[in-house]
Amino acid sequence: MDSKDARECLESGGGARCRCGNGRRKALAVFVIQGLLTAACAALSINIYLSQKHGASEQTDTGIYMMMTSPKLDGDEPRFKILWNQTVDLYDEKRVKLPCGGPYMVYLWACMKTLQTNDKVANLTIETGDKSFHLQTLQANECKEMQKVIMLSDRNEVTMKVKHDEGTIQITELLFGLHYMLGSQCFPTPLDEESYKRVSTG
Ligand SMILES: *[C@@H]1O[C@H](CO)[C@@H](O)[C@H](O)[C@H]1NC(C)=O
């Protein structure tokens, strides 16, 4: 007990009870400070965790994953509903708008049933601007999966086409996804029509 504590004790007429009270007060203070530090630390950790989680999903994921909603095609185009998407939009259940130009992982699972003869095939392609990419050829009564990386532009919308002989096939299942491969490195397609004109006209 220091001299100040001792004086306070004598003034309040305390003795042994006083020393005990002082010790309890100190223990209580340490306990309260410890509690406050723990709470502050927990709050900081939660804050860091949430900001990292938020930042990560915003910066690294750009894509869409969709499921065909009906085996009936709209012309040669399937209709989709979104199962997951991040900064990629779907319009009229068919047209996908991409925010970045560059490499995309394109992947799908599909099943086809023929209703009459067994020699029919369906070709699944995606079309964007004046480009067309073949994805998969489905034979009669089979399910297939595929994946490939292709360069896509943010300038044109992307649509899927099912090219087949009319009336004889049915796509019974179709799950289709596009995922941007460069994470947060998202830029517009660097080449435009002028770039192609410059090289073609010399
Ligand atoms: C998912 O797509 C819908 C329809 O285009 C759009 O309204 C929505 O903003 C997209 N969600 C995200 C997280 O990008």
Ligand SMILES: *[C@@H]1O[C@H](CO)[C@@H](O)[C@H](O)[C@H]1NC(C)=O
């Ligand atoms: C499907 O594609 C193959 C080649 O990839 C082609 O020979 C065939 O004619 C196509 N069939 C249809 C119905 O588009």
